[in-house]
Amino acid sequence: MTADSTTHRTSPDADLLAHLLRAAVALDSYPSGTGRLAVESVDTVARSITRLSHDAPPGSVFHHVRDIPADAPYTALQRAGYPLLPLPEAHWYQQVHLGADHPDIHPAAVLAHLLGATDRTAPHLPVLDTTTTYTALHPGDVRPPNLDTPYFDHLVAGLVQHHILPPPPDR
Structure with missing residues (x-):
């Protein structure tokens, strides 16, 4: 889960995407590639759970996430003025591993480790089947926001406003 789609507020401790963005800013780079991220806004998840x-x-299992291009949140950082270089995923995660003692990188290093990353390989992100979730949520029950360029631009602005990210350097 990531930031609320209207307020763009999030929990700096629980938002895994925010941890990855903080690490990207600290490393001045991001993992580039053709990968996907599985995310959803916290308000959409809350409405869906309700x-x-x-x-x-009883006993049903639901995965309420949507796949987005992995570069989407990082390019929002670039649009906000952060000078991030795209790195191959395995190289970026190697940098995360090497910088794991840095407070802004450590949570991403723990996440990467939990997902199977090593000092030489990128994590193996699980593919989550959302068929059961979207079948159970009848059309119109929960209308998720677009997780698009404006969403991620507002997310980054909110992370800066709430001091989760440092302000971008002057251009």
């Missing part, structure tokens, strides 16, 4: 708690059969 809806599913009324109708879902």
Whole structure:
């Protein structure tokens, strides 16, 4: 889960995407490639849980995420003025591993380790099947926001405003 789609507020401790963005800013780079990220706004997840708690059969498993291009949040950082260089994923995660003692990089290093990254390889991100979730959420029950350029631009602005990210350097 990541920031609320209207307020763009998030938990600096629990938002895994915010941890990755903080590491990117600290490293002046980001993992570039053709990968995907599985994310969803916290307000959409909350509305979905509320809806599913009324109708879902006991024991059901739901994954409420959407795949987005992995570069999307990092290019929002670039548009905001952060001078980030794209690095091959394995090289970027090697930098995360090497910088794991830095307070802005450490949470991303822990996440990378949990996902199977090593000092030489990128993590193996799980593919989550959302079929059950979207079948149970009847059309129109929960209308998720677009996770697009404006969303990520507002997300980055919110992370700066709430001191989760440092302000971008002067251009």
